[in-house]
Amino acid sequence: MFSRLFGKPKEEPNTLSTLDKLNETLEMLEKKEKVLQRKIATEIEKARDFTKAKNKRAAIQCLKRKKLYEVQVEQLGNFQLRIHDQMIMLEGAKATTETVDALRSGAIAMKAIQKATNIDDVDKTMDEINEQTENMKQIQEALSTPIGAAADIDEDELEAELEDLEHAELEERLLQPSTTQLPPVSVPAYSRPTQVPAQRTAPQKSAEDDELAELQAEMAL
Template sequence: MNLFFAKKKEKATPKDAIINLRETLSMLEKREAHIQSKIDAEVKTARANLTSNKRAALLALKRKKMYEGQLEKMSGTRITIEGQAMSIEAANVNLETMKAMERGAAAMKLIHKDLNIDKVDQTMEDIRDQMDLANEVSDAISQPQLFGPEMDEDELLAELDELEQEELDKQLLNSGRVPVSLPKLPAASVASGSGRVPVRSPVAVRSPVAVRSPPVAEHVDEEDDELAELRESMGMAM
């Protein structure tokens, strides 16, 4: 046995203190129930000896009063212990809350250790630059001139008109009629309602060789001869 060094007392944790107080309350409740049973027994004894033995009845009432005094003190002790247990529980909740908040603050410090507003701004600027670059690349890819030179729509329409005129000339020559070239007319305006609507000039009728219309002949033979000469001059076989 060590007589020189006293055993160091262990620190009571809030959990242990609350458990101890709850056990004490349970003991007090059992003690109160036991005392209450004795009070009921003394009352029963007093009633039994009320007429036959008044002295025994008085002693029973005295013991009843003593038990009631103990019961009252025990009730006050219970109230005190319950209040202490509730205070410890509330303090323990506050302690755990503060510990959790401290751990949260430490975690935030660790996160923000290598992070500041300048880095955030730079990161956002880099993101915007990359998004702008992605949009420019997408626009460049979607441009049609990558698949060939840009074409003028007016030139395409003019070429289309020429093809239509050539097709018309072929049809007229095959049918035996002489194609006539019409002069180009400037754009005119015609009245339409309350305003004037521009009208596109008709497409000039082109012919491989400009030929005047022959004069009206009185005989069919003369027309046939002229038509034969026209075909010969155009290099067409009879």
């Protein structure tokens, strides 16, 4: 009933629809401006023709119409500036609104998380984790503890024995003479000596020959 009497309530336009409407209006104004620019050029051309024809009155009328068109072009330019200004403001308001909505959504989500997460539950969970960690540490220590014969080995005795071995090795190194390794001497290669034929030696005298010569010497005396 109220809708029939007063009509339907006007729906508030949202930012997107308003921006679309402003864009359409801006395009319409730009088209009108182009038409007026063409009319201005036509009037200037007519005024030149009338001036050449010595028709001063007609030329003045053309210039008057040109002036009127120029006034309309200036008005359209102001309208376009107003629309551009309005679009910039709406786009800024839209960005601000979206930012606020995003922040509000984040605050609601954080509140829901905090409500779902109880601080007592968090403390209980951390205590359980620490307890499990300590139990695992004890298990690992128990598994790494030596058993049997290995448990009877004295670590201090092994350390002392190791020190004795190290001292003995050090003394052995000090007692060894320091020998310097000489570089290998390169022997020049030489050719194999040729075989020299053996010279004939005079035959050696025997003992009988010596006795004979001695006897001859006595007889001669």
